[in-house]
Every structure is written in structure tokens, then in C-alpha cells.
Amino acid sequence: MAETSQLSTEIAESPSSEAKVAIDGFTEEGENLSPLNTGTEQHGARRHSHGDEPVVPEASRGERLKSYRLADFAPLTGREEDWRFTPLKRLRGLDSKPLTGQGPTVTVTGASNVQVETVDRTDSRFGSAAVPEDRVSAAAWEAVSTATVVTIPEETVADCEVTVSVRGTDNTVAAQHIIIDARRFSRAVVVLDHHGSAVLAQNVEIVVGDGAELTVVSVQEWDDDAVHVSSQQAKLGRDARFKHVVVSLGGDLVRLTPSSFFTAPGSEVEMYGLYFADAGQHLEQRLLVDHAVPNCKSRVTYKGALQGKDAHTVWVGDVLIRKEAEGTDTYEVNRNLVLTDGARSDSVPNLEIETGLIEGAGHASATGRFDDEHLFYLMARGIDEKTARRLVVRGFLNEVIQQIKVPVLEERLTEAVERELAAGNY
Amino acid sequence: MSTLEIKDLHVSIETEQGTKPILKGVSLTINTGETHAIMGPNGSGKSTLASTIAGHPRYTVDSGSITLDGEDVLAMSVDERARAGLFLAMQYPVEVPGVTMTNFLRTAKTALDGEAPSLRHWTKDVKEAMTQLRIDADFAQRNVNEGFSGGEKKRVEILQLELFKPKFAILDETDSGLDVDALKVVSEGVNREHGKGEMGTLLITHYTRILRYIKPDFVHVFVDGRIAEQGGHELADRLEEEGYDRFLVPGTATTGA
Ligand SMILES: Nc1ncnc2c1ncn2[C@@H]1O[C@H](COP(=O)(O)OP(=O)(O)OP(=O)(O)O)[C@@H](O)[C@H]1O
Ligand SMILES: [Mg+2]
Numbered sequence: 001m002a003e004t005s006q007l008s009t010e011i012a013e014s015p016s017s018e019a020k021v022a023i024d025g026f027t028e029e030g031e032n033l034s035p036l037n038t039g040t041e042q043h044g045a046r047r048h049s050h051g052d053e054p055v056v057p058e059a060s061r062g063e064r065l066k067s068y069r070l071a072d073f074a075p076l077t078g079r080e081e082d083w084r085f086t087p088l089k090r091l092r093g094l095d096s097k098p099l100t101g102q103g104p105t106v107t108v109t110g111a112s113n114v115q116v117e118t119v120d121r122t123d124s125r126f127g128s129a130a131v132p133e134d135r136v137s138a139a140a141w142e143a144v145s146t147a148t149v150v151t152i153p154e155e156t157v158a159d160c161e162v163t164v165s166v167r168g169t170d171n172t173v174a175a176q177h178i179i180i181d182a183r184r185f186s187r188a189v190v191v192l193d194h195h196g197s198a199v200l201a202q203n204v205e206i207v208v209g210d211g212a213e214l215t216v217v218s219v220q221e222w223d224d225d226a227v228h229v230s231s232q233q234a235k236l237g238r239d240a241r242f243k244h245v246v247v248s249l250g251g252d253l254v255r256l257t258p259s260s261f262f263t264a265p266g267s268e269v270e271m272y273g274l275y276f277a278d279a280g281q282h283l284e285q286r287l288l289v290d291h292a293v294p295n296c297k298s299r300v301t302y303k304g305a306l307q308g309k310d311a312h313t314v315w316v317g318d319v320l321i322r323k324e325a326e327g328t329d330t331y332e333v334n335r336n337l338v339l340t341d342g343a344r345s346d347s348v349p350n351l352e353i354e355t356g357l358i359e360g361a362g363h364a365s366a367t368g369r370f371d372d373e374h375l376f377y378l379m380a381r382g383i384d385e386k387t388a389r390r391l392v393v394r395g396f397l398n399e400v401i402q403q404i405k406v407p408v409l410e411e412r413l414t415e416a417v418e419r420e421l422a423a424g425n426y
Numbered sequence: 427m428s429t430l431e432i433k434d435l436h437v438s439i440e441t442e443q444g445t446k447p448i449l450k451g452v453s454l455t456i457n458t459g460e461t462h463a464i465m466g467p468n469g470s471g472k473s474t475l476a477s478t479i480a481g482h483p484r485y486t487v488d489s490g491s492i493t494l495d496g497e498d499v500l501a502m503s504v505d506e507r508a509r510a511g512l513f514l515a516m517q518y519p520v521e522v523p524g525v526t527m528t529n530f531l532r533t534a535k536t537a538l539d540g541e542a543p544s545l546r547h548w549t550k551d552v553k554e555a556m557t558q559l560r561i562d563a564d565f566a567q568r569n570v571n572e573g574f575s576g577g578e579k580k581r582v583e584i585l586q587l588e589l590f591k592p593k594f595a596i597l598d599e600t601d602s603g604l605d606v607d608a609l610k611v612v613s614e615g616v617n618r619e620h621g622k623g624e625m626g627t628l629l630i631t632h633y634t635r636i637l638r639y640i641k642p643d644f645v646h647v648f649v650d651g652r653i654a655e656q657g658g659h660e661l662a663d664r665l666e667e668e669g670y671d672r673f674l675v676p677g678t679a680t681t682g683a
Pocket of ligand 2: 599
């Protein structure tokens with residue numbers, strides 16, 4: 001039914017229960033009466049659209065340059081595989097200027113039994129989880145002189161959520177470094193709460209020790225003019241559980257590159273994302289799951305809504321199953337809901353499989369439009385247009401919010417989504 | 427008592443080949459308590475009539491009128507028509523992403539009544555109606571029509587009919603895709619609501635079998651965008667035996683009749 005629903009979908013070897021388009025245009029009776037649904041173009045839905053610029057191809061995601069030195073990364077042209085969707089001009093110099101600004105203030109609150117330090121860059125924990133994979137990340141790495149380190153001690157269960165509040169106060173280009181160190185058998189939820197105004201290049205290093213259970217939620221509720229480029233790399237030990245949640249709502253340009261690296265067997269990651277782009281906003285997320293060892297599991301679910309002129313979202317999901325990673329079980333899905341004309345959503349799942357000895361590997365990507373048929377159905381039941389749209393978006397995004405499983409945060413994010421919806425002028 | 431009056435209705439749609447006239451002068455009056463069956467071959471314009479009454483944006487009314495107790499229905503938006511008391515059980519109900527049935531039903535009921543239903547009564551009403559239509563309780567937590575079978579979708583349309591209590595129900599091929607048991611269950615639902623004496627019913631169907639369960643007072647045969655013949659219940663019996671062939675003018679033959 002691909003041609004009759006306004007969706008494109010891509011499913012490879014996915015578990016059958018999930019091999020299903022979430023937003024289906026019509027019934028299995030196979031008829032779609034609406035001429036409004038037949039063209040994919042007019043709905044802004046596209047299959048794995050690749051920007052218009054010629055792109056420098058990349059042999060394998062696993063071979064991307066990694067370096068702590070800025071000089072190793074050539075100046076950006078926009079033709080690089082990993083920058084092709086990003087409007088470089090709107091980086092406001094994060095890729096080209098010295099990152100000398102003061103940077104946002106960091107305040108850590110919450111659990112009383114975790115350790116919070118500000119350390120000098122000579123501290124041995126610098127580089128314990130991450131190596132920059134792009135120019136802005138490397139620039140930030142070189143620019144910072146200190147880092148905020150949150151340590152959850154061995155076998156400690158944090159007595160409540162840890163909130164790392166990152167409040168931006170000015171627009172000078174700045175760099176920042178945060179290290180989250182979840183030691184062996186610890187358990188914690190750490191929320192990175194970004195707000196205010198900033199032009200920030202950020203590296204977040206996350207160590208998930210053997211048997212540790214860590215949730216990191218990165219919330220971007222920046223002011224309208226903020227620019228935020230953040231590399232968030234996690235290194236997982238044996239039998240670790242890591243949940244990473246991205247919530248991007250505010251900011252002019254927000255580009256997150258969350259990565260999970262498996263270094264020992266028996267570990268699991270869940271990566272969730274929720275983004276809601278308004279007119280003019282560019283919200284980009286490029287994630288990587290690197291299955292380099294046997295018997296690890298990963299699940300990725302990102303959902304985005306778009307409304308307004310030139311709202312742009314990008315999702316790139318790289319999942320790498322290396323030769324050694326036998327018994328891997330992975331599934332990633334991205335769904336986007338385009339609410340108005342003039343918004344654009346790019347979705348690129350990328351699964352590289354180097355061994356056949358796996359449990360399962362699949363991906364799905366769909367960009368649907370809340371279209372006239374959905375609207376008609378709800379309105380034919382007496383529901384006005386505005387309420388109908390809210391009903392749909394709320395439901396669509398709630399699916400991710402419910403996965404966070406931190407009640408206070410779920411509540412707060414539900415409210416934030418409501419505010420986004422209220423701000424939309426239909 | 428209410429009256430839904432359709433007068434000399436001409437409707438067209440925009441296609442890639444240009445404007446295509448579909449309804450070519452339809453007149454029909456339905457009063458509260460009456461059941462009218464519209465029967466006709468595929469493509470004769472039955473759904474077009476139903477969707478036009480509900481206000482689907484695809485259809486352009488070129489001339490004619492639709493009034494509900496004298497009020498101009500064509501001037502109303504889709505949601506206003508529903509709130510005025512018109513209900514369309516769709517031939518192909520759409521799947522609505524992210525919205526649970528529970529949430530949808532309550533939101534619609536609130537919109538239709540202008541106030542939220544008392545939670546206790548509402549929950550009870552929904553449960554009862556679902557049981558009577560043999561809809562599993564877990565449907566309440568599922569997204570609207572998502573992954574429902576053809577028959578399940580139709581039951582859910584009738585569930586809404588029973589909960590929303592419209593002045594006029596337009597049932598577009600509610601019988602298609604139903605097995606005999608489901609057809610009975612669904613017909614009983616319609617009859618329950620109709621039997622309260624506060625609703626008029628416009629039953630659109632291609633086949634006569636649903637008319638064994640829902641007895642029409644009037645039968646209208648639809649051919650090529652017009653009512654070709656009307657009569658009482660006996661007309662349906664004739665159609666059962668003879669089919670639509672005698673109505674099909676050579677050259678205007680429609681498919682699959
Ligand atoms: N989107 C469309 N594009 C082109 N033609 C259309 C479109 N929608 C309807 N039509 C045409 O309009 C005419 C009437 O269609 P309609 O759906 O009203 O018929 P129907 O009587 O309900 O048929 P069925 O018994 O198959 O449900 C048909 O010829 C149909 O092909
Ligand atoms: Mg029809």
C-alpha cells in the first residue's frame with residue numbers, strides 16, 4: 001500500500017511484530033479515495049532523502065575519523081557525509097572560530113549520594129569514554145580547560161534523579177565538557193537540562209561500568225536563538241544497561257550525536273528521541289550504535305513532529321554490527337509526523353552488518369503526514385481542527401515520553417509538548 | 427422530529443483528467459424514525475452522497491442544497507455538521523495514529539455535547555456498548571482503527587453511532603466486510619439506536635443481505651449519480667432477484683455491478 005498511504009517505509013529483517021507502519025493511511029480493504037493522498041511530494045514525505053549537494057561518500061560508518069586534535073579535521077564544506085544536512089552558516093562559528101566564550105553555567109542537583117566535581121583537563125577521566133568524531137567535537141575538546149564530572153560510586157543506587165542544569169546566558173561561541181561515570185553495579189538517572197541562550201559545542205562522555213544501570217536524558221529546551229552541537233558518547237562495560245533519551249524542543253539549531261559503544265558482552269542499550277520542530281528550527285540527531293562485541297542488544301526509537309515553514313528535522317541512525325558481534329539483536333525505528341506544509345523531515349536508517357550470526361537486525365523509517373483524511377475522520381465526530389491536531393500529536397509523541405519512566409520528567413515533558421502545540425498557529 | 431432534506435444535488439470531484447461530475451441531481455428527504463436504503467452498483471455515487479453530506483473537502487457541490495431542519499448544512503464545517511447531529515459511518519474508516527479509542531471517544535463526546543460526559547456514566551456506557559457489539563475490552567486502549575480488521579472497524583463505527591446518538595445516521599456500506607455473525611451484531615446495534623425513535627437512518631449498501639436485519643421504509647436505487655427508481659421494501663427484494671442489470675444503460679455501465 002505504499003503508494004496509497006502517504007508514507008514511506010523501510011523494513012529489513014525486522015521482528016514481525018514491529019514490521020508495521022505505525023501511521024497507516026487507510027484500511028486493508030485497499031482503497032484510498034483521496035486524491036490528496038496519492039502524491040508523496042505534496043506531503044513532504046520522502047524516502048531516505050539525501051540532500052541536494054554532492055556528498056563525499058563514506059566506506060563504512062566504522063571507519064570514520066576519530067581524533068582529539070582539531071587539526072586532523074578539515075574545515076567543513078557541507079559536503080561531508082555527516083554534515084550534509086546541517087546549515088553550516090547557522091553554526092555561528094562553532095566549526096571555525098576559537099571557542100573562547102564563557103559558556104553556560106552548570107549546576108548539579110539531586111541525589112545526595114553521587115559525587116560532583118569540577119576537574120582540570122589533565123584529569124585521567126578525560127577521554128575515558130569518547131574520542132571526537134567530527135570537527136566541532138574536536139574543537140570543543142581542545143578548547144575546554146575543565147570538565148564537570150558526575151560519579152555514581154560503585155554499587156550505589158542514586159537516591160533520586162541527578163539534574164545537570166546547563167543554563168546559557170550569552171551568545172559567544174563556547175565549549176563544554178561533561179563526564180558521567182557510572183561505576184560498577186551502580187544505578188542512576190541523570191538529566192542534562194539545557195536551557196537559556198547559548199552557542200555551544202559540547203562533549204558528554206558517559207561511562208557505564210560493568211553491571212551498571214544508567215539513564216541519561218538530554219533535554220534541549222533552549223531559547224529560540226540557541227545553537228547547540230553535542231557529542232554524547234557512551235562506553236558500556238559487561239552486562240550494563242544504558243538508556244539514552246534525547247528531547248529536543250527549543251533552539252535555532254540543535255545537533256546531537258549520541259553514540260553507544262559496546263566493549264563487553266551481555267549489555268543492552270535503549271536509545272529514545274523525541275523532537276518537535278517549529279518554523280525555522282533545525283533539529284538534527286545522528287546516532288550510532290557500535291556492536292563490536294558478541295551478544296549485545298540495542299533498541300532505538302526516535303519520533304519527531306514538525307510544524308511551520310522551514311521546520312527541518314534530521315534523523316540518521318547508524319547501527320554497526322561488526323564481524324565480532326555475533327548474537328547481536330538490534331532494531332531501530334524513526335517516525336516523523338509532518339503537521340503542516342513547508343516542513344521537511346529527513347530520515348536515514350543505516351544498518352551495516354558484517355556477520356550473519358546474529359539474533360536479529362532491523363530498521364524502519366517512516367514519515368507520515370497528519371493529513372486531510374485523519375482530520376476529516378476526527379472532525380466528522382465533532383472535534384474541531386485544532387483539537388484534532390493536538391490529539392494526534394500528543395498521542396504520537398507520548399509513546400516516547402512513556403519510555404522515559406521517570407515520572408517527574410514525563411510530566412514535565414508532556415507539559416513541554418503541550419506548550420509546543422499551543423505555540424503552533426494553525 | 428427532524429428532517430434532512432437533499433434537493434437537486436449536483437456534486438463533482440477534481441481528478442487528474444479534470445472535473446468529473448458524479449452526482450447529477452439527487453433529491454431525498456429523510457425524517458426522524460425513517461430508514462432509507464440507498465442501493466446501487468459500484469461507482470454509482472453512493473459514497474459521494476454520504477461524504478458530501480458529512481462535508482468531505484474532496485467533493486464540490488455545484489448546485490442544490492442540503493438542509494437539516496431548514497439549516498443550511500453546506501454552509502457548516504465538518505465538525506459543525508457532526509455537532510448539528512449528522513453522523514457518517516464510513517465505508518473505509520481511517521487509522522488515526524497515536525490516539526487511543528478511549529481518548530478519541532471521550533474527546534468526540536465532549537465536543538458533540540459541549541461538555542465532558544460524567545466519567546462514571548460514560549465509562550459504563552462505553553463498556554456496555556462494546557460488550558453488545560462484541561468488541562474486546564482491550565480495543566479501548568488501542569489507537570483508533572489501527573490494525574483493526576475490516577469487520578472490527580465497522581463495529582467501532584456503530585459503537586460510535588450508539589454512543590454519540592446522532593439525529594441522522596448515514597451508514598456507508600457498513601455491511602461490507604462483515605461475516606454473518608458480525609452483520610447481525612452490527613445490525614442489532616443500528617436497530618437499537620433507531621428503535622429509540624430519535625434518529626433517521628440512511629443505509630447505503632450494494633447488497634441486499636443487510637436488509638434482512640434492518641428493514642428500510644424506503645428503497646432508492648442509485649445509478650450513475652441519480653436515483654433511478656424508488657419504492658418500498660419490496661424493491662429490495664426485486665433487486666435481490668434481478669440485480670442492477672435492468673438499470674444499466676448501455677455505455678454508462680459501471681464496474682463490478
Ligand atoms: N478520487 C477519485 N478520483 C477519481 N474518481 C473518483 C474518485 N473518487 C470517486 N471517484 C469516482 O466517482 C464515482 C462515484 O464513486 P463513489 O465512491 O461515490 O461510488 P459508490 O457508489 O460508493 O461505489 P462503491 O459501491 O464501490 O462504494 C466513481 O466513478 C468513482 O470512480
Ligand atoms: Mg462507496
